[in-house]
Amino acid sequence: MRVAFASDDENETTRAVVAALVEDGHEVIRPDTAESWPDLGRFVGQAVVDGRADYGVVMCWTGTGTAIAANKVVGVRAALAWDPWIARGARLWNDANVLAMSLKRLAPDVAVEVLRAFLDVAEPDPDEAANIAALE
C-alpha cells in the first residue's frame, strides 16, 4: 500500500516505524522538507484525501497535535493509538484512515505492533457503516 508518513522529530521509534513500513512492502510517501507539526499533519491528511496515499501515519511528541492537524482536512479520520487493540478498533469501528502515535511514549516494538494492527484491518465492520457515514 501507499502510506504517507510524517513526524516532527526523529528517534528510534520513528525509525522503527518507517523501517517496518518498508519491510512490509509499503511505498512510503514523505514530505520533502521538515515542517511544523500542523503542516506535517495536514500534509499527510491531504495525501490521503487526494488519493496519493491509501493511509497516513503521523507522529509527534504526543501524537495529538499531528492528529488534530490531519483531522482538519475534510475526509480524514485520524486516530491516536497507543496499543494494538486501539489501533485495530480505529480501523474496524471508525474506518480511520490516518494513524497518530506518540514518538515519546511508544517503544519502537510497540509502535510497530500498533502500526501493523492498524494496517492489517482491510475493511471496517459493516455494522458501523451508518455511524461512519454520519461523521461526514
Ligand SMILES: O=C(CO)[C@H](O)[C@H](O)COP(=O)(O)O
Ligand atoms: O507533540 C507535539 C505536538 O502535539 C510536538 O511534537 C511537541 O509539542 C514539540 O513541538 P515543537 O518542536 O514545535 O516545540
